[in-house]
Amino acid sequence: MDGLYFALAVSLALTLLLEAGFFFLTGKRDRKDLLLLLLANVLTNPVVVLVFWLTLWQPGKIPLELSAVLAEGFLYQKYGRAFKRPYLFSLAANAFSYGAGVLIQRLI
């Protein structure tokens, strides 16, 4: 089970780093929105990783990820100050972090 804790920690750390990077890349600078983004990912990423780890059900990966996108998009829409298209931003940010993460894993 040591691998699970490692996976949780690394997934969350990389996700926070990459999505924060995407946040700035899109020109956003609102600090409270940045903090909301980080908290939204703390809310969704460990849950997604844990559920996937416990089930190892490959077809479930897409619904899990979509749920995370929708949950984060909902938070941005309800509490964000400068998210013009919250669900689109959530989708793009998650796609960016996932793709970058896969690249990093392949390079390591």
Add this chain to the structure above:
Amino acid sequence: MTKRIFILLAVCFLLLPALPALADLLFEPDNSFFARNQQDCIPLNRSFYANGSNGYVSVKTEPDSKAEVTKLKNGSLLRAYYTYTQNRDTWVYLENYGDDRMSGWVPMDQLALKYDYISFEEEHGGDFYQYMDSYRAVRRAETLVFWTWPGSGEFTYGDPATLSMWLTVDKAYRDTDGRVWGFIRHSYGVRNVWLCLFDPSNDSIPAFNPEPVPELVPPPEIWPPADDPDPEPSLPWLAIGLVAGAVVCTVVLIRVFWKPKRSA
């Protein structure tokens, strides 16, 4: 406009290796423990006999896992390729090919080492010396007989046409009957074998140093044995608790410090 195009291109570029993935970073668990921890696994490449205390060994998917690949009766010959040590326990990675193909992990203390050329060196290495004499007999031989170790009684045949011209031995050993043996680490498909240098074609050399028979716990009379009773729960409750706690704390923080936007 330029910024939007740049962002779009960046997202598309990074999506390419992730198709058909959609979102978020998911550190995928790999079912192969070895693939995840290869840097901590030490090559071994030796054979063992299964020798579990209950008469069999339980091959696991990964060290300390409850998930079982298969059970193997004591006495089964296994090929071990790597070791991995965690919490002071050493586990061995096994692979078997053929009809009984399987791979998995077994605790080292449930295995008995099969005597091999390394074992012979550990016992007799003090008598090894650098060979400086002639290879004439080897070059003239019509067949070559390669032994697992001097006096093992186990041998294979080799092709003198490919070996005799370039053959050199790493070290030599003289047995109690005066025969001179040369160890070949690697030479044209032959690996880790011994050759009787002055009598290289003789396949009737007596087994004066046969493989010692390890003492093994007898396998159970009923096969397969019943599964271990009362297995420990496999859910990682601590991880579940930590994640649930993180979710609750995050929700509370957001509800306390963020005000919902009013609808227009």
